[in-house]
Amino acid sequence: MRSIGEYIRLYFIIEAQYIKARLQYRVDFIISSIGMFFSSLITLGVFWVIFDTVPDLAGWSLMEMAFIYAFYMIAISPMQIIFDHFWQLRFNLQQGNFLKYYFRPLNMMFYYTSEMFDLKGLTQLFVGTALLIYTASQLHVAWTFGRVGLLFITLFSAALVQISIVVLAACAAFWVLDSYPVLGLAWRLREFAPYPMSIFDGAFRFTFTYVLPIGFIAFYPSQIFLRPEEVSHLTYFSPVIGIGLFALTYWVWTKGVNSYTGTGS
Amino acid sequence: MRKYLAFTRGSFMVGLVYRFGPLLSLIGNFIYLGVAYYLWHSIYKNSDTLRSMTFNETFLYVAIGSAVFILLKTYVDWEVSYEIREGIISTYMTKPLDYQTYILFTSLGQTLMSLMVITIPTLLIITLVFKVAIPLGMGTLLFPLSLLLAFVISFCFDYFIGILAFYTESVWGLSTTKEIIILALSGALIPLQFFPAKLQSILLLLPFQTIYHTPLMMLTKPDQDPQIFVSMLIVQVVWAVVLYALTRLFFEQAVKVLRIAGG
């Protein structure tokens, strides 16, 4: 078995090469980065249009919502940057070129993940960070060392939740011939992550908290910083939920990898 | 025409091969509808109408909009760019086929498939589960026609992005950017009425609104003056023809470049 250190070293070796190769297609890189930047702005614009009509959403002001949204943008960035090509898993499986991942003496999720690094996802990370800093200062969030530490921990867990949801959805391709609808659902669900969970009634709130925990991608963890006095105890479980969900995802991935038989005779 | 319709039938049948796909799409859309219901419910908490839209109308608009989204997502951009990159496109040049028409009719098959397994069940869910009545009128009758035109216009955008593969290595970035621009500026996510008045008048001049806003307004406010509907349809037809012609010209230009440069 390889140690984590060896894997990290290998990851950097492969990624460095990969980034070097990607940067050769400068036009594509620039276009997609600009595209990503505008996408972030436009989704923010839609948000603003809604708040232009109503002053608040279930008691949350525009600035608070923008903070949650910034948290959300940062939290989904690792998925975008490191795990984005899990979207393509179904094509790899259908066309049979997934087979090659079995042939190396490497952890397969590592090997699959190492094959891509999405530079344009960094744009989203930057926009999100800038927005978080701005909204936090507007809302007079008091930053202490403890709070900053909590921010990193909650962002890390939120990122794991988002990664798990996408990878889980992608794994459906191991069993279902056309798994796009599952992925499509995962993608559309995350659009709702930055909305206050309090707008949902019973069944949906339960689902988004315990079943498809998109509430943990942005809304619950943001409360620690926005309304510390109202935080529910559940929020502090977010690292457990992030790590637990990822463990489950890894287990499903392993099952899928073992059940895949490839195409052709 | 008949040979192209055969492609429509073919891709329709391919859609049926995937047994779980339609079912999962439907479940996915159901969850999406639920979320949208609560979201708009809380936006409408303190007022019966916002920007001259009632809750019922807005929810209907957003719900049908989500079904239309699935309907129009036919991956033409991915398909065309793939065929260009892999050089498969040149094999079409040797056949007695018009490539653009061929792709249009193939994707129409997928759309009809989704229409049957997604849009119609979605309408049923809206009335039976969410108990939102669907108003009937002149617009309801014109909706299918308007939807077909929206399909052609949306196709043109996808096809255009696909052809860009002649010039760029991958169309991933362009394709996602296009999708988000269309979603935001066409009124797919929120009705155009919610946009500030100035922005609204600009958006109405752009082709994007003819993809979502036009057919959705016909369905949500079906008893308006027929004159309004006629002019909406004319705008759609004009955009459809203009965009179809422009993408066609662009394709021919790109192929010319390819022929000179080799590839």
Next chain:
Amino acid sequence: MSLIHVNNLAKHFKVLNRREGLGGAFRDLFSGDYRTVKAVDGISFDIEAGEIVGYIGPNGAGKSTTIKMMTGILKPSGGEIRINDHVPFENRIRQAQIMGVVFGQRTQLWWDLPVIESFKILKEIYKVSQKTFDEHMGMFNELVGLKALYSQQVRTLSLGQRMLCDITASFLHNPQIVFLDEPTIGLDISIKAKIRTIIKELNTARKTTIILTTHDLGDVEALSHRVIIIDKGKKLYDGDTKKVNALFGAYRTLKVQVNDFDEGTLDALKNKLAEQFGATNKITVAQTEEFWTDITIDQALTPLSEVLNCVMTNFSILDVRIVEIAMEDVVQRIYDGALA
């Protein structure tokens, strides 16, 4: 103990029965009608270290399924496989470390990277020492002039160049076994010959065991002393390649495109050939793909040139190709008792 021990190996799949037409496709949406396909159905063999074995059979014979089980990807439904006295499926990573795999059409190198970077990454993945790496890269360079390709992106290589890179890459970590799946598919004759030479040399350099699956009997003829032929999941033949060659090496298929082909053409061809060369000449005439008619002959009995001449003078021929006998024909002839 042999390096690879396969005993009564089986793999069964469940497959949905699909119906025809639009109505059938609709009914399939709710169908639970499965059947079992026995992709591999009781195969046994032993392979010693250093052997090159041709593992051949027509499409759908179960070749890839067997290979997938030997490489530890698929779990057998029955029987056993032992490689180095280990069960491949139990520890995929250990198995991967001692083997190399090349799948004909699909490269395992990094598509966007220059060739040399792929080799460097492989060095890290397999923990190859710098000394072995330099040694092997030197050898590969001597064999195929790899250096000239170092700075090229894998995606820009021709199919032949890519195959050379893929094959050498699979030997980089000095594996005990290398699986080559259709290594010459789609390549022209001169590259084919080059690839065969290289495989042979790599095999002798390190006594690497090579399992070769192919459609091309020429590959087997050139490379392996032993051939295993399978069909419908069962082993048909396991033995000396020479014996197979003696039987089929002389067979050629003459593919002709007849002008104004119609229903009568096949019979006309048959009659003409029977008239010219006698009825016991073992010449078969069949149409296997659109526009092409296959005439298969045994060169030991009938000279190819005479058959060609006869066909060309009596029919209006648009195009001609001469190919080696197809796997399907070989298998049919074995069923008919050719190797018994």
